Amino acid sequence: MARMMRLAMVVTALPLAFGAVSAVAAPIDDAALMTEAKALFEPVPQVVPKVSGNAVTGEKVELGRMLFFDPRLSASQLLSCNTCHNLGMGGDDNLETSVGHGWQRGPRNAPTVLNAVFNVAQFWDGRAADLKEQAKGPIQAGVEMNNQPAVVVESLKSIPTYVEHFKRAFPGEADPVTFDNVAMAIEAFEATLITPASPFDQYLEGNAAAMTDAQKRGLKTFIDAGCAACHGGVNLGGQDYYPFGVVERPGADILPPEDKGRFTVTQTAADEYVFRAVPLRNVALTAPYFHSGNVWDLNQAVAVMGTAQLGRDLSDAEVADIVAFLHALTGEQPRVEYPILPASTNATPRPVLMMPN
């Protein structure tokens, strides 16, 4: 009798055991998963976050919006911040690496500007402490906007409407049109570029119906497989630096040997091929992937992360679930009115299209 019962239990248990192996049939305990997730992640706030040392005022945001879209920040007067950080395309350019002055190719894939305010530092190697420092980089980089701070300031000072905007955005300053204030205004605008209310955010806030079963399984796998160890917090990443890869270095097509990542910033051997963990918010909008931009398929990117960072061959079903979860990270995209920019004057420096010497 006892033996028959044990056998019956085994037989009954079989479908459950198979169920546990197959991702499709796994039961989802929403309460437990939400609790687990809340310990690792935070929702994107509905309000514009504070920025250290830079009050996000309406006047500054308005000026920053103009500057963000103004191609006159570049020497050619053709490339704006929005060229590579396109607010209609997930906050980046969806190119492998960006195209800049003279059709030159940049060295790395453009990171999204959306939610970038939540990152611990900016650029793939974290070489800029914050967005105001970051903003100064591409304006001056020869392969990007190829401009000089003095020319930027001369241009803005030659346009009376801009001077008025700077006065309003930086009240009390005797000479408000400065390159530092250009960066401050852009940072203030970028702080507004947050994408709340994604399905994942709604789930984190207790709405079990906000994510599909596949997305919930993906979240569970994302946590259990170890992805969340690096991709945590509000941005699911962007908070610390890790080697690519932790377990197995990917091929040269994905990790070109000449780009040593954070080593260039710290000159520390341990930082060779170290990069900031990518923030995964809106990642479904920002193909291609990795600093090299050589992987276009999000499924492939997840699989590469499995082998490179976790030493694990994720199954097709696991990859599919994680990708479904990553789609749940697409939030409400910022609605921005395209700015009307004041006209140049006869005193405005002319566009320079030729290549730098």
Add this chain to the structure above:
Amino acid sequence: MARMMRLAMVVTALPLAFGAVSAVAAPIDDAALMTEAKALFEPVPQVVPKVSGNAVTGEKVELGRMLFFDPRLSASQLLSCNTCHNLGMGGDDNLETSVGHGWQRGPRNAPTVLNAVFNVAQFWDGRAADLKEQAKGPIQAGVEMNNQPAVVVESLKSIPTYVEHFKRAFPGEADPVTFDNVAMAIEAFEATLITPASPFDQYLEGNAAAMTDAQKRGLKTFIDAGCAACHGGVNLGGQDYYPFGVVERPGADILPPEDKGRFTVTQTAADEYVFRAVPLRNVALTAPYFHSGNVWDLNQAVAVMGTAQLGRDLSDAEVADIVAFLHALTGEQPRVEYPILPASTNATPRPVLMMPN
């Protein structure tokens, strides 16, 4: 006695005579000037105009707005209609000639897209009958977007949200995602890009206070000197073709001998160096000037027009007044929300950055 009176009259009349010569003191008869102007010009309407053969529906305008800003219409996936027809900069790029695929320079200055719906035909040489025909040109031009209709259609069909938009914009069509419909949607959006309520429009509608005295003097000179003969109608131009110049051909810097204008379209000797009269709406926002884009200063452009088209050396005061009047042609710029574009899929053709063979 009679002699003394005559002398007194002469002395008294002197200031009046000087006044008639000096533009500064000329009295302005607003009622007469308004009547004269209304016979030559029309205000920009406050409502979106009808477009021949293309009903301007909300769905079509919405789709057209997305396409206008979508860089995936270009082979590089970097250049959009808005790159050269920047809605924040008077509807053009403020470059001498445009920059396209591979940093190539286009042959002519980009005309503004604002109020272009009112032009008799499009391009400097009128080679496109309307905006839907125009829209197809730059997408395919090797020096501009360098794309092919089949690739554009393949891209859009690979993106489900775009397919839905085409279905809504072109209801009842079995296969609505076509290159023709791309152009129809862009034309519908562009029909909304009108700039009413300029000071000149308000003046035309009877508000004498809408223009300054200098602007009114400029309008009077613009009419009396003969400018309005070619620059009339709603767009103050854009309605017919004229040699550059009618009286005296400008120098090769302004009129490069290799660009024979409308001759290329008609192969008629009389059309050598013939161009469509430039529409002057928002001209203060669209430097540099002429098809060559070689003149940056609006005063200089007006002076060149005087000698080349009218055979007349306009005085500095006349030029200044006309330029003041041209500033009164700046209307309310279109307020457009920057579109959120649907993401590419694995089936979307990849960007092609290399130069064409």
